[in-house]
Amino acid sequence: MPELPEVETVRRGLEPVMVGARLDAVEQRRPDLRFPFPERFTERLTGLRVEALRRRAKYLIAELDGADVLVMHLGMSGSFRIEQARGTIPVAGAKNSQHDHVAFDLSTGVRIVYNDPRRFGFMQLIPRPEFSAHPLFNNIGIEPLGDEFDGQALAKLFAGKTSSLKAALLDQSLIAGLGNIYVCEALHRAGLSPRRAAASLVRSDGSPTKRATLLARLVREVLEEAVAAGGSSLRDHRKTDGALGYFQHSFRVYGREHEPCARCGGEVGRITQSGRATFYCGGCQR
């Protein structure tokens, strides 16, 4: 599921429910997801109040009034659902509940359930002082929706890079939060081939080419549109309230192999780059 827009959508769904509430009980139904849960996970959380829910890259970060910060990653198939009091399970339903791995019972009577069939997600507790030095966060790139992200920033990141544009945009240590879908979409909007070398957007004096500036603008644009649409969702992804997102209907190349390109009428193709599918139009992406 979840690239930056989906994680942001989840954050916005959970924030009004969780912030200000206390974690009256935490249920952990298995010892691990992608990684083992932290030692004494439930005990360390129980009784704490959620002070803020932030996002960095594809991580959700719950600030608590205790020693630790709760970091959550949705992996490929993680989702949250919000249940009202009295244990009703309205939307996502029983079919999938074998993959409910964590539940937070809030002081407001609301229950937040984390479901993750593939278990590529994880939860970590990081002592507050160690947070920014933690391996999860000490090598993470620039936020593509932040003020500093522009052609100049892109040029600085891509200078000297021999890897492809596709690989460079996916590299979380350069830009944080882009995934396979939005990289394909942004490159199509910018008319840039995913195979082009990342450094080809940098002039010899280190300044950005026009294409670098354009790409930065269009990365931001596609992410903003997706966030505004409530994130996209494919297959098993559901928003926190269980409703499906709509941006998936707006994909211009992703998942559209053999379909005509909306811009030039050429055929959308599919190649494999570093083991992942890349969708692009050879007609107008150069």
Next chain:
DNA sequence: AGTTGCACCTGGCTGC
């Protein structure tokens, strides 16, 4: 050092 490939796990879809 930088870059690439694979493993992790389950479910859904396709094609026989």
Next chain:
DNA sequence: TGCAGCCAGGTGCAAC
């Protein structure tokens, strides 16, 4: 209808 094979939004780490 059944089932084998393939594919999936992410990331860490091993191997070039």
